[in-house]
Amino acid sequence: MFATPSTFVIVPVFVVGGVVAALVLALATRGARGTVVALLDLYRRVRLAWLGLSGRTEASESERRVVSGAAWAEWCDTLKAAGATMTASGCPTDPFDQAEGYRYLTRLVRASLENYLECNDPHAPVLVSLANGMRDAPVKLGADNPDNLYLNANLDPRETYRLVGLRGSVNYLGLGIQEGTYGGPGGLRTVDYKEAGSDEFDIAEDGAMDLVLSAEPPASGDTRNWLRLPGGDATRAMLIVRQTFRDRATEAPATLRIERTSGPHRPSALTAAQLEDALRTSGMFVAGASMMFARWAKGFQQHTNLLPLFDQATSDAAGGDPKIRYYHSYWKLGPDEALVITVTPPPCQHWNFQLNNHWMESLDYRYFQVHVNIQSAHVDPADGSVRVVVAHRDPRDVIPAGLAYDWIDTCAHNQGQMLWRWVRVAPEWDTASGRLPEPRCRVVKFAELGATLGEVRAALAAR
Numbered sequence: 001m002f003a004t005p006s007t008f009v010i011v012p013v014f015v016v017g018g019v020v021a022a023l024v025l026a027l028a029t030r031g032a033r034g035t036v037v038a039l040l041d042l043y044r045r046v047r048l049a050w051l052g053l054s055g056r057t058e059a060s061e062s063e064r065r066v067v068s069g070a071a072w073a074e075w076c077d078t079l080k081a082a083g084a085t086m087t088a089s090g091c092p093t094d095p096f097d098q099a100e101g102y103r104y105l106t107r108l109v110r111a112s113l114e115n116y117l118e119c120n121d122p123h124a125p126v127l128v129s130l131a132n133g134m135r136d137a138p139v140k141l142g143a144d145n146p147d148n149l150y151l152n153a154n155l156d157p158r159e160t161y162r163l164v165g166l167r168g169s170v171n172y173l174g175l176g177i178q179e180g181t182y183g184g185p186g187g188l189r190t191v192d193y194k195e196a197g198s199d200e201f202d203i204a205e206d207g208a209m210d211l212v213l214s215a216e217p218p219a220s221g222d223t224r225n226w227l228r229l230p231g232g233d234a235t236r237a238m239l240i241v242r243q244t245f246r247d248r249a250t251e252a253p254a255t256l257r258i259e260r261t262s263g264p265h266r267p268s269a270l271t272a273a274q275l276e277d278a279l280r281t282s283g284m285f286v287a288g289a290s291m292m293f294a295r296w297a298k299g300f301q302q303h304t305n306l307l308p309l310f311d312q313a314t315s316d317a318a319g320g321d322p323k324i325r326y327y328h329s330y331w332k333l334g335p336d337e338a339l340v341i342t343v344t345p346p347p348c349q350h351w352n353f354q355l356n357n358h359w360m361e362s363l364d365y366r367y368f369q370v371h372v373n374i375q376s377a378h379v380d381p382a383d384g385s386v387r388v389v390v391a392h393r394d395p396r397d398v399i400p401a402g403l404a405y406d407w408i409d410t411c412a413h414n415q416g417q418m419l420w421r422w423v424r425v426a427p428e429w430d431t432a433s434g435r436l437p438e439p440r441c442r443v444v445k446f447a448e449l450g451a452t453l454g455e456v457r458a459a460l461a462a463r
Contacts, residue, residue, distance in 0.1 A: 062273040071276040078283030079109065085290040090298030092358055092415065104140070104359045108289055111139040112282035115152075120278060122156035124267040125258050127241065133362055134248075140361035142293055143328070143419045146371045147248075147352050151241040153258050157229040160214040163239070165256035167196060167207035172244035172350065173254050175201075177213065179230040179237055191237070192228040201225050209256070213239065242321075244350055244423070246375040293360045297417050300330040305339055307420050307439040325436060327420035331355070331390060333410065338391035338446045340453065341420075343439040344384050349424035350374050353388055353439075355408050356417040363416075368409045378404040387453055388439075390418075391446060399450045 056064075065071045086101045087093070111130050119128045129135070129151050131144045149170075155161060157179075167173065173196035179189045194200040196209075201224050203209055212218045215231040229237050239258065245251045259265045310326040320326060331339055345351050352373035356362050363370035377386045387405040389395055395407055420439050429435050444452045 059271070059273050062271070062276045066272040066275055071272075071279055075279040075283045078280075078287055079105075082283070082287035082290055085287075085294050088291065088294045088298070090301055091294060096412070097358055097415075100357055100361070101359050104361055105286060105290060107139045107361075108141060108286040109282070110137070111141075112285040113278075115154075116281045116285070117275070117278035120154050120274075121267045122154055122159060123260060123263065124265050125153040125155055125161065125239075125260065127151040127153050127239075127256060127258060133365060138364075138366075141289055143354070143356050143360045143417060144362050145244075145352070145421070146354055146362050146365040147245050147350070147373055149243040149245070149253055151243075151256070153239040155213065155229065155237040155239055157215050157231065157234045157237045159260055160212070160262035161239075161258055162261050163209070163211045163213060163227070163256060163258050165209055165254060167203050167209055168243075168252040168254040170243045170251045170253050171246045172242070173197075174240075174242040175211070175227060176240040176242070177227050177229055177237060178240055179234050189230075191230045194227065209254075212261075213258075214262075246350065246373060290359070296328070297330065297358055297360055300328055300417055304330045304332050305443050306441050307341065307418070309436070309438060321423075323424045325422040325425060325430070327439060329418055330415070331418045332415040333390065333392070333443065334414075335392060336446050337443055338389055338395065338449055340442045340444060340449070341388040341390070341439045342385060342442075343420075343437050345374070345386065346422060346429040346435070346437055347426040348374075348422050348429075351420075351422050353408070353420045354418065355390060355410065355413075356419065357413055358416050360417045363409075363411045363413070368411050369407060370409055370411060372406040372408065376406070378406055380404040389449060389453075391449070393446075395446065395449050398447055399453055403450070403453045405453060 062071070082105060083102075085091070085105070086098060091101070092098070115128060115130050119126050129139075129149065131139050131141050131150060133140050133144060133146060134149070155177075163175070174193065175196075176193040177191040179191050196203060201209075201211060211225045211227055213227045213229055215229040215234075217223050217228075218226055227239070241254070241256060243253055245253075307327040307329050310328040312322075312325070315324075315326050316322050333339060341353065350373065352371055354362055354365075354371035365371055372386075372388060379386055381404075387403075388408055389399075389405050390408045390410060392410050392412075394409075395405075399405060422436065425436065442452065
């Protein structure tokens with residue numbers, strides 16, 4: 001996704017009441033990460049001391065709160081407070097965008113319950129997709145990548161697991177271990193990461209894969225097919241599977257399953273504490289994710305219809321792939337306008353451009369042409385450049401034959417977020433050398449597209 005949601009400032013709501021929930025959300029939107037974590041730790045210590053004095057435990061307190069309905073009520077209060085995102089500064093208030101915004105919140109609710117409640121048992125982990133636009137019921141967030149399929153499984157570092165399956169033909173496959181969990185204070189820290197095709201682990205001739213996941217190296221001493229889980233006092237970890245397609249229609253994704261080997265692979269009985277924790281994390285995932293990306297979208301409006309390079313440190317801190325250079329921005333077009341983006345791609349493993357709505361959800365790439373990538377793009381054979389045309393309708397009638405371009409459909413939207421990615425750029429072309437090309441943007445009248453693209457091509461040829 002993107003910048004993935006690994007460092008959301010997610011603050012558990014421990015008291016009933018929309019006022020307190022709204023106050024917590026306000027802290028989250030300001031990015032007061034250190035303050036929030038310190039307050040959480042202080043609360044935890046005070047709460048444990050109070051429970052001890054009253055002769056209760058965290059487990060018994062969770063049982064009381066579940067039985068009384070307090071845990072459920074607080075989850076509902078948090079979801080209600082999350083609706084503040086819809087009226088945050090910079091958010092469009094027209095009925096169309098608002099309807100998509102509230103649908104977005106319901107998608108986050110679905111995804112969070114699936115990830116934190118239904119599929120959150122490390123004794124019987126399963127691979128699930130937190131954001132997936134290819135599902136019949138899509139879930140999208142954080143400028144989710146139309147070329148990517150992300151899978152994750154929640155693990156216990158004190159256990160041992162086995163990951164088996166087939167490599168498939170997807171262009172890129174990466175396997176990572178991160179400490180922590182989505183929605184938890186502190187986010188996720190990468191512990192280990194290996195890429196298929198880079199000779200970092202063995203794949204059989206028939207594509208079969210078999211890896212061990214554990215805190216300690218395998219007894220055999222073979223560490224090639226080993227993914228290291230965090231050690232020490234760590235109690236939560238996550239397996240991340242990243243897959244990037246150049247052509248979903250012809251490439252087969254990896255088919256993988258994970259199984260617990262340090263004990264029976266079967267779920268444990270649900271406890272009141274686990275339910276309360278799942279509801280708390282779910283609610284604040286919905287609130288924190290939506291508010292954070294609303295803040296991002298507002299910031300991108302400062303350079304509407306341009307594509308400047310996104311700050312790499314910010315991207316890395318938000319869980320973005322450090323090998324990707326992101327160009328986050330905002331777009332806004334009138335009914336008779338089009339956005340023309342021109343660039344000559346550098347040598348890289350992959351690149352793409354996508355159009356999103358205001359809430360940073362990718363538009364529906366299952367049915368509409370809302371993104372273009374290294375394989376699907378129409379490249380000008382004369383100079384290797386590409387031209388992307390963002391417009392409300394197909395421009396084929398106003399662009400002369402022979403001009404290479406790719407139309408991106410706005411799908412009835414007038415504004416939203418947009419993103420260009422360079423993935424694993426050749427080192428000599430990366431940002432350190434100052435040679436990384438920045439996409440050039442120009443807003444023109446729809447009827448003038450043919451003349452504009454002709455001018456652009458002539459200017460490039462004259463260089």
